[in-house]
Amino acid sequence: MRILHLSDPHFGAERPQAIAKLLACVQRLRPQLIVLSGDITQRARPEQFRAAARFVEQLPAVPVLTVPGNHDISLYNLPRRLLLPFTRYRKLFYPQIEPEVRYGDVEVIGFNSAPRWRHIDGELDLDAVRRRLEALPPRPALRICVFHHPLDCRRHQDQHNIIHRGAALAALLSQHRVDLVLGGHIHDPMMRTSAHRYPDLDYAMVLMLAGTCVSRRTRLGAPNSFNLVELQGEELLLQRWDWELDRPEFEPVLRTGFRRELGRGWVLTHKYRYSDPQNWLDPP
């Protein structure tokens, strides 16, 4: 099972060259499912949603699950933001804001973490999340939750971007045996277990963030990128692919492996940097 995780394309601030390179690369990778974790547009303008829809049409013809980000709500048009925050998103880009996809043994549940009154910070209604998780059919082989805002981050200066009540949300997801949580927002890829920030959870989850796949809004040390998820039995392999401006194409830069242990959840098995084949990083 192979899942492509894209995030933060920010149409309106996109790099046409990155789009061409990404589309070429993704065709070769042949994912079976695609997740797009928000900030689809730069300013929620109609032409930006239309450009995003054309981009999605050019991706491989497999199920696509997307959730909105804070940039997908009109920033300056206050009446629109308060009364019709997702009308353009639904009409021009994707019909649902909290979709669900089940593909074989994999279940993906999308949440909207960009409420209209908080146009940058993320928040989820924990009671609504609980009700939704409780209503799910029996556990699949892999349960994935997707929302735009991060539950964890690599850099200290990004901590203020962590979703509101992140600890309570992490506990809730863990109680419902969520395996993998996907997000974006800070444009800084990350793949590690919940044990770093939430060490007391009964069931450790894998937390993954994708960078910005095609926009100019990149950060130092985090060029345009996407992630690839592969489930092989009880092992999860996550790959980060980057495209630097001077390189001919997207290339894998990092691979991390996780194994599911009975009753404990996911633990890191290895980390491998492609730039340095000798550099296998053992789990802590």
Ligand SMILES: [Fe+2]
């Ligand atoms: Fe973003």
Ligand SMILES: [Fe+2]
């Ligand atoms: Fe964002």
